[in-house]
Amino acid sequence: MNDRSELLSQLPLRENLRGLSPYGAPQIDVPIQLNVNENTHPLPQTVVEAIAQEVAKAATSLNRYPDREFTELRELLADYLGHSLTAENIWAANGSNEILQQILQAFGGPGRSLMSFGPTYSMYPLLASGTDTAYIAGERSEDFTLSAESAAQQVREHKPNIVFLCSPNNPTGTALGLDVITAVYDAASEHNGMVIVDEAYAEFSLSSTKSALTLLEGRQRLIVSRTMSKAFGLAGARVGYLAAAPEVTDAIRLVRLPYHLSAVTQATAIAALKNIDLLLAQVEDIKSQRDRIVARLKELGLNPSVSDSNFVFFGGLENPHAVWEGLLEAGIIVRDNGIPGTLRVTAGTESETTAFLDHLAELLGAEK
Known part of the structure; x- marks a missing residue:
């Protein structure tokens, strides 16, 4: 009898997915x-109890669809991030991977491209394949650093529709300077490209490291992606979010699934944000x-x-x-x-x- 890979090959799978392996450590x-x-x-036990209370409250109305706009959650996330952000600047999804996928669904796709600079988060090319977006592997120096000049030059050469900058970078752990991000944004702006800074580990940054949130004002095509999986300890809850211009969140609404963020997920995240100091x-x-x-x-x-x-x-x-x-x-x-x-x-x-x-x-x- 054929093994599973042979059986998979018999299915009318999209050609750009053939031969790929699912992501997973x-x-x-x-x-x-x-x-x-x-x-x-x-x-902390106090947070566990707060989550249990919020989820219990949500459970009384699970026969109804959740708040499609998850308004309270977006307001709390905006308050947490600061930088004069409001709920209009915030979008959330089931983990930052879904945030990145929705960005690619909105701004990538057939005939469009995503660029990032390896070694970096190995999900990026898989998300590109899943959305039929061409992936362009940019290069770092031998010590895995990325200079503003090199990054901008590569963006100008390849003209990607989307650039993912992982900062702090996974797997190397080092954050990018704001000069790199602004140089990439300026280069991408020459062909109307989007720039996404993936700040999944931002809360662990050194005191001298500045967040790309400081660059959002006046940059319509800049997005900062965050997660509640790491610093918040909510990997099992699957909550990611982004901050961007309000029109960017409007674009994401065009591709999100109806009621994509469950009432239980919203309740968990809300309880956590209300106990953020702990x-x-x-x-x-x-x-x-x-x-x-x-x-x-x-x-x-x-x-x-x-x-x-x-x-x-x-x-x-x-x-x-x-x-x-x-x-x-x-x-x-x-x-x-x-x-x-x-x-x-x-x-x-x-x-x-x-x-x-x-x-x-x-x-x-x-x-x-």
Whole structure:
């Protein structure tokens, strides 16, 4: 009997989807999971109870469709972001991946193109394929940085309809300077292109790093994408959102599914935003563990990148996959992105971070 891949090939699948694999990091049940950049700290009990109350209230009317405009949620998100934003500037969806997909549905599609600069978030080309948008792989320098001059030159050369800038970048963890974003926006403006800054990890940025939210005013085709999965610890709730000019949110409404954000999802996000101080209090602890990882990796002779995120990308490994396997045997999973000589690790709790660093030191010592 044919295997599943052969059976799949018999279906009248779109040609640009043939041969692709679904996105997804390994889901392996081990005690210490530091591979998908989740917030490793459980939600405070006060927030759990607040969410339960909001969801219970929503459950009394689940026989009705939810607020299609999720007005209260948009107002709370605008208040959280600041920068004189209002609900008219905000849109939300089921995770930032759906936000990016809706952007591509509105501004991409057949005959149009998306450009980003690798290595970067591996979902970008998959989202492009899913919306039949051509993907253009831009380039970074050998140390994975991206200069304003290089980025703008590449945008002018390829003239993409859409540019995705991941800042802080995944998997490298380093944020882009505002000069890079403005240079890309100016270059894209020459052919009426859209520029999206994916700030999924913005809350973990270094104090000197500035958000692209500061650039929104007067830039009609600039979008800043955010998520509640990381700093808020709501990966399981699936809530992403964007900030942009009101006409951009109007464009997204043209492609969103009816009532796409469930009443339960809205209630969960609203409860979280009403308890934002409790949630963001964990961010500082995560940043301290991240900085601890960076310092110890340097002591071990490795090369961690500057991290504005809740993870650390590091090089200098002779056999990264062997190290990955050694850590897995110890009950610790990190991310092997397939980039030669490198691995990526999420900043965990203090005990998780200690276990990772101790086992990594043992593995490196055994290699010598």
